[in-house]
Amino acid sequence: MSINYPHTRRLDLIERIHGVPVADPYRWLEDPDSPETQAWVDAQNALTRSILDGPARDALVHELTGLFNYPRITTLGRRGGRYFFTHNPGLLNQPRLYVQDAAPAAEARVLLDPNLLDADGTTALTAFEPSPDGSLLAYALSEHGSDRQVIRVRDVRQGTDRDDAVAHVKFASLAWTKDGAGFYYLRFPEPGSVPPDDEQYFGRICFHRLGQPQSSDDLVFETPDRKDIVPMVRVTADGRWAVITAQRGASDDSEIYVVDRRAPAPPKALITGFDAAYDFVEGADGRLFFRTTRDAPRGRIVSIDPDDPAAGVREVVPETGHRLSSAVMARGTLVATYLQNASDRLRLFGLDGSPQGEIALPGIGSILSIDAEPQDEEVRFVFTSFTQPPTAYRFREGEIFRLKAEATGSLSSAGSPLNRRGFRRPPSREALRRTAEALAEAGQAEGAYETTQVWYPSKDGTLVSKILVHHKNLPRDGGRPVLLSGYGGFNINRTPAYDAGTFPFLDRGGVFALANLRGGGEYGEQWHRAGMLEKKQNVFDDFIAAAEFLIAEGYSSPGQIAIEGGSNGGLLVGAVMLQRPELFGAVLCRVPVADMLRYHLFTVGRFWIPEYGSADDPAQFEYLLKYSPYHNVRPGVRYPPTLVMTADTDDRVAPGMAKKFAARLQAEGAGGPIIIRVETKAGHGAGKPIAKLIEEEADMLAFLIGRRPPTLARRMTASYGEGPP
Numbered sequence: 001m002s003i004n005y006p007h008t009r010r011l012d013l014i015e016r017i018h019g020v021p022v023a024d025p026y027r028w029l030e031d032p033d034s035p036e037t038q039a040w041v042d043a044q045n046a047l048t049r050s051i052l053d054g055p056a057r058d059a060l061v062h063e064l065t066g067l068f069n070y071p072r073i074t075t076l077g078r079r080g081g082r083y084f085f086t087h088n089p090g091l092l093n094q095p096r097l098y099v100q101d102a103a104p105a106a107e108a109r110v111l112l113d114p115n116l117l118d119a120d121g122t123t124a125l126t127a128f129e130p131s132p133d134g135s136l137l138a139y140a141l142s143e144h145g146s147d148r149q150v151i152r153v154r155d156v157r158q159g160t161d162r163d164d165a166v167a168h169v170k171f172a173s174l175a176w177t178k179d180g181a182g183f184y185y186l187r188f189p190e191p192g193s194v195p196p197d198d199e200q201y202f203g204r205i206c207f208h209r210l211g212q213p214q215s216s217d218d219l220v221f222e223t224p225d226r227k228d229i230v231p232m233v234r235v236t237a238d239g240r241w242a243v244i245t246a247q248r249g250a251s252d253d254s255e256i257y258v259v260d261r262r263a264p265a266p267p268k269a270l271i272t273g274f275d276a277a278y279d280f281v282e283g284a285d286g287r288l289f290f291r292t293t294r295d296a297p298r299g300r301i302v303s304i305d306p307d308d309p310a311a312g313v314r315e316v317v318p319e320t321g322h323r324l325s326s327a328v329m330a331r332g333t334l335v336a337t338y339l340q341n342a343s344d345r346l347r348l349f350g351l352d353g354s355p356q357g358e359i360a361l362p363g364i365g366s367i368l369s370i371d372a373e374p375q376d377e378e379v380r381f382v383f384t385s386f387t388q389p390p391t392a393y394r395f396r397e398g399e400i401f402r403l404k405a406e407a408t409g410s411l412s413s414a415g416s417p418l419n420r421r422g423f424r425r426p427p428s429r430e431a432l433r434r435t436a437e438a439l440a441e442a443g444q445a446e447g448a449y450e451t452t453q454v455w456y457p458s459k460d461g462t463l464v465s466k467i468l469v470h471h472k473n474l475p476r477d478g479g480r481p482v483l484l485s486g487y488g489g490f491n492i493n494r495t496p497a498y499d500a501g502t503f504p505f506l507d508r509g510g511v512f513a514l515a516n517l518r519g520g521g522e523y524g525e526q527w528h529r530a531g532m533l534e535k536k537q538n539v540f541d542d543f544i545a546a547a548e549f550l551i552a553e554g555y556s557s558p559g560q561i562a563i564e565g566g567s568n569g570g571l572l573v574g575a576v577m578l579q580r581p582e583l584f585g586a587v588l589c590r591v592p593v594a595d596m597l598r599y600h601l602f603t604v605g606r607f608w609i610p611e612y613g614s615a616d617d618p619a620q621f622e623y624l625l626k627y628s629p630y631h632n633v634r635p636g637v638r639y640p641p642t643l644v645m646t647a648d649t650d651d652r653v654a655p656g657m658a659k660k661f662a663a664r665l666q667a668e669g670a671g672g673p674i675i676i677r678v679e680t681k682a683g684h685g686a687g688k689p690i691a692k693l694i695e696e697e698a699d700m701l702a703f704l705i706g707r708r709p710p711t712l713a714r715r716m717t718a719s720y721g722e723g724p725p
Contacts, residue, residue: 006043030656080134093121093689121689127172178239201227236283252277282329298524299324330372456549459541476554488517488539489568501697566590574629594661596628602654638671
């Protein structure tokens with residue numbers, strides 16, 4: 001396809017870094033406010049629209065609108081006899097926050113509706129925390145996808161906001177005191193109060209007393225000499241201890257500090273060294289419980305006496321063969337989430353570590369959120385899978401109830417209680433579709449899909465798992481279009497989750513493949529560390545091997561495999577398409593970390609140095625240069641069709657990196673087309689309104705499948721394979 005790309009000015013800029021000449025011809029695109037950059041973005045967006053727009057894309061928007069029109073509950077919690085949950089009945093741009101008394105026959109009411117806050121739906125509720133008695137709600141809002149937020153306080157009974165407003169918040173962490181008189185929170189410096197380069201890095205914990213101006217808030221904890229530290233805060237249910245988890249950058253390695261609220265004093269170090277991850281669970285019997293990877297790469301639960309930390313750490317739940325992801329406490333029981341072959345399990349333990357059974361889940365999937373307090377008689381969680389939208393459940397007294405939100409938003413149990421030994425069959429996707437239009441498109445078809453897990457060897461022989469979703473009777477004729485997705489970084493898990501935007505691809509005979517690459521957290525800290533820093537190439541090798549496996553097993557062929565990834569996953573697909581361009585038929589490169597020599601100079605990039613390394617270090621510079629997407633575009637190489645995607649207000653991954661990468665691919669590579677989509681009033685992705693999600697999904701699908709005719713089969717069934725020993 002011959003494309004006349006917009007003119008992009010090329011700089012003769014060559015820097016010598018550790019003695020190595022490095023060209024950066026498009027650095028001027030890093031400045032988002034310059035008229036030249038803005039004109040370039042306008043020209044590129046016009047080109048992209050000329051390629052993607054048309055009747056085929058319009059039909060995809062119509063189809064996706066029906067598919068996204070389904071009810072879902074995404075978070076569920078309880079404080080002081082009230083349930084708090086977020087619910088979207090279908091096509092609202094943002095979910096509403098509801099509150100409902102736990103009393104029988106109580107009705108829910110809308111406590112906060114972000115859709116009423118602006119006309120285009122780009123103001124999102126990013127965090128909320130009810131006070132222990134449920135009478136107040138601290139909540140954070142983000143505008144246009146920005147990570148910067150403001151915390152406000154709402155009176156739950158009145159439904160009105162107090163005068164309190166806490167600004168300069170990013171990655172909101174907040175924790176109420178037991179009496180509800182105030183809360184601890186994470187904040188960054190006020191712009192202009194420190195040098196510009198430091199505005200992103202001085203993470204500190206402050207305490208806000210209700211009714212007082214933010215200027216009088218107490219500074220509780222900070223590490224001015226360590227700008228890569230991000231502190232998070234929790235308060236024990238009994239109100240005595242404020243527990244501060246100080247994380248090193250975006251890594252999980254952390255130190256623990258505690259503040260005794262009964263005897264105010266500076267924070268006391270409980271665990272130091274940044275040699276493992278520590279996540280606070282809760283306090284009980286005079287001890288604090290933590291999930292940790294110390295001497296246990298897959299995780300274990302330990303306890304510490306905060307009054308006598310010198311007595312040492314006591315093991316409660318030992319490490320197993322599966323990753324321990326998190327834990328909560330209810331009714332003297334630890335409820336632990338384990339990741340077993342990339343699917344979540346819930347297991348119960350006494351506070352002495354004795355096994356107490358398991359909460360059976362509806363199938364193979366993921367726990368999106370879990371909530372409990374030590375005094376609770378129940379545990380609340382939200383579950384999803386490739387075939388089941390986010391659904392809320394409540395477990396108590398050996399039984400589990402599936403909850404649904406009525407048309408009014410009120411929570412109710414769906415039918416009879418579901419025994420923990422087994423579940424009724426989940427509702428079909430057709431039953432969840434709320435428009436006759438979508439049902440007509442589906443044709444009431446009963447064509448079944450299946451979900452399977454396979455294992456394949458990477459370049460060095462390491463076995464890697466991959467989940468495949470496709471039609472049950474799909475022939476292995478070597479010609480199936482495949483959408484291969486991955487992430488492989490920051491100890492983050494990629495597990496089964498419902499994505500309405502995937503179904504049009506499946507409906508056209510495609511295969512969705514999700515690879516659980518090294519660098520992720522699916523198989524513990526060793527799995528993570530095998531894909532970070534100087535071992536990052538393992539991640540790319542795992543992803544390339546995933547594509548080669550699909551070809552060897554007869555699913556697809558070179559040129560029929562599209563790859564997709566966002567953020568660190570955008571780095572992933574950018575790197576592998578440069579290393580093996582002949583292997584892929586299309587690339588969806590979303591909000592990528594594309595310049596590995598300068599990423600740490602923008603937004604919160606410095607926090608990622610423990611994961612990637614820094615070009616300031618000569619040894620780390622050497623391996624970063626070898627795979628940095630922007631620096632490894634080779635002149636004249638035929639690269640596959642590539643859609644680079646970013647957003648003008650992304651303040652997590654600087655959009656200049658995506659622009660530079662696209663410009664260099666257009667100027668130096670062959671093949672293509674190479675186009676870039678720059679979204680407006682949208683950030684890194686969190687809180688993106690449904691209308692924008694549908695438009696974005698339509699663009700990606702139009703780029704991948706164009707006019708390929710749809711089939712009617714939509715319904716999916718699931719099966720799952722076992723992993724290696």
